[in-house]
Amino acid sequence: MSPAAPTGDQPGNEPEGAPAPVPPRPPAPASGVLQHLLPSDPSVIAGYRLLGRLGAGGMGVVYLGRTDNGELAAVKVTHADQADQPDFRARFRREVEAARRVVSPWAVPVTGADPDAPEPWMATAFVPGPSLGEAVAAHGPLPERSVRVLGAAVARALAAVHAAGLVHRDVKPGNVLLAVDGPRLIDFGIARTTGETALTATDMVVGTPGFLAPEQAEARTDAIGPPADVFALGCLLAYAATGRPPFGTGAVDALMYRTVHDEPDLGGVPAGLLDLLRACLAKDPAARPAAERVAAGLVEDAPGGAADWLPAPVVRTIAERSARMLALPEIDATTAGLAPAAAAPNRRRFLTLAAGGAVLVAGAGAAAWAAFGGDEKSKPPPPPRARKWTIGVQADLSGPAKDIGRAQERGVRLAVERLNARKDKPFTLDVKVVDDGGDRSRALAAARTLTGDRDVLGIVGPTSDYTAFTALPAYDEARLPVLTVSAGLNLLINPDAPQGVSIVRACPMHPFGAMALAYYVQAKTRSRRPGLLQERTDDTYSWQYVVGANFGFKQGGIVPTPRVIPGGAKQLERVLGEMVEAGMDAYLHAGLAPSAIRAAKTLDALGFRGMRITGQHVFGTEFLTGAGKAAEGWIVGAPVVDPTTRKEAAELIAAHRTAYGTVPAFYTGEAYDVTNLLVQYVEQAAKGGRRPDRTTLAPQIRKAKYAGAMGGYTFDDDGNLNGVGTFMYAVENGRYKPLEFAPSGPPKAGGS
Incomplete structure (x- = not known):
């Protein structure tokens, strides 16, 4: 039996007094990695043959679907049990109606929906490119021209949203998809009619922290209108230009506070964009420009006929994903839909491949085709070269x-x-x-x-x-x-x-490495009161070590004395003193090298001579040089063997x-x-x-x-x-002396 290790954030840790978050909703139509269908997934929904999963959440799944004429769509399907919840169908129907009311070349259109089905569903046109969030995470901030083109197009999409009498309320990097002919705004799941409050609870924060307006952060429902989307657009463009949100990251309550009270961090924003972004990020909604004015202030030119509005690495990502869509298995060859699609403003030199829903740049198409795969009969042969x-x-x-x-x-x-x-x-x-x-x-x-x-x-x-x-x-x-x-x-x-x-x-894995340490303590000592300290600077690593060590000690019938200290090893010396005073007879450190150095010096000063043991992220020269003589005698487990x-x-x-x-x-x-x-x-x-x-x-x-x-x-x-994989070392004369592989289990009863 293996220890139960954490798999993510757990409920119940929300900051006290923080505004209530929006309940989870089905994931937005995505453009990410296509995953295989599960045995429980349907093969067909309405007229869409399902080809794979694009994303999944607690309330539903987004599939990649194909119509009989070869067009691809992102098909959002909600779980039947969610559809039975109060107001759910009303919310889903509102999302469909909102998305249908928005007419813009820069907003992803709805191609089909049935809010009254046992499992309500909605389909939108599929965009094979990455989201803005994916692109910035993978390739860094966008250059100024890219930010201008991005902002102008999204502002025009928001203008269409506002003209339809709606507020989007969730403009963020994950809801903007990048295509070679321009960006697309998606996800109207929490959009509402201006002035509508019936389906939104008072004191409920709607939107994504870091990309919402002060009036949203304070849940001032009556004040949320089109200017809130403009504020979010300012956050989005600052993120695109710098690679970081203008109000930072971290705990939700801290983000909310900074959004309401602090000035945005616009360091690194190109000078030509600063004035407009400051206007968008005004605390007073009345001081923000309308979306149309934002678009007018950003336009240098619209996306060109080539993908020259985006950096080359982003274009390569789009081309790679487009090529994969064309190569999807079990897509029948079709001739329908090969005529050029309706042109967006200033689209030039594009070939729309409707059979795969992919857009490739004509000027760069041969290179992208050769690089990412396509029809072997139609692509140009590569030049001969030596194979390496x-x-x-x-x-x-x-x-x-x-x-x-x-x-x-x-x-x-x-x-x-x-x-x-x-x-x-x-x-x-x-x-x-x-x-x-x-x-x-x-x-x-x-x-x-x-x-x-x-x-x-x-x-x-x-x-x-x-x-x-x-x-x-x-x-x-x-x-x-x-x-x-x-x-x-x-x-x-x-x-x-x-x-x-x-x-x-x-x-x-870290929990198994920690189990090996607990087994080693039991094999080499007569400890009955081991101390186990979790230092939370790297919370995931230290927690996994605590889980594994607790399991290892429990198998030997030992209950360790656990203590937890905050990141940065605050209170470390005081807590160690209390552990020694309470009769700790061995010490296992679940933390990083800096806190292990302080622990070594503190335990040495306290005269503690029981086994002191720690794991992989302490193994290295930092611990030896930092702790000096206090490191002598420590045991460190690591997944490496001394080659000598x-x-x-x-x-x-x-x-x-x-x-x-x-x-x-x-x-x-x-x-x-x-x-x-x-x-x-x-x-x-x-x-x-x-x-x-x-x-x-x-x-x-x-x-x-x-x-x-x-x-x-x-x-x-x-x-x-397979196997233990952890080797034990003792610190001796300032070096790691190899000992032996850690035991694979606790010693038998009666062993030393």
């Missing part, structure tokens, strides 16, 4: 885990050099490295750089938990195998959802000395091993001179039984490492 395939590395080379990232990069390079040096090599390999700096805001863009290269056959990395979590959807979307030796976050793989289908994790203790690593050590003049650092050997494992399957897939299909590699690697320089590797069906 590539192993990708996504690593932190300049951030907090740069030592680990650099060690892993070296391991990959040495494994690739090993193949390239073979006389019987079937091909040569390159290494392509992308540095995400350990910054999750850069992680998705790093992944897109690698997935966009068709010659990249697999990835080693990412280095860190949260960069892996952010990047993984891109790798899942491309079905590109990802082998990580250091990302132990349990949320990377969800067996109950199509998440983590590409990852192969050659390290234990392995005779099987002799070849690796010799190669590393030749290339870098030293013995390999920790994590180099594990990266070397998983690269050799990946190369083995690439070589099998390339037999007979075939081009390896990278989308088939991850399932095969998960079935591997591989003996590497650092030991043996096998994985379960979900790609997790």
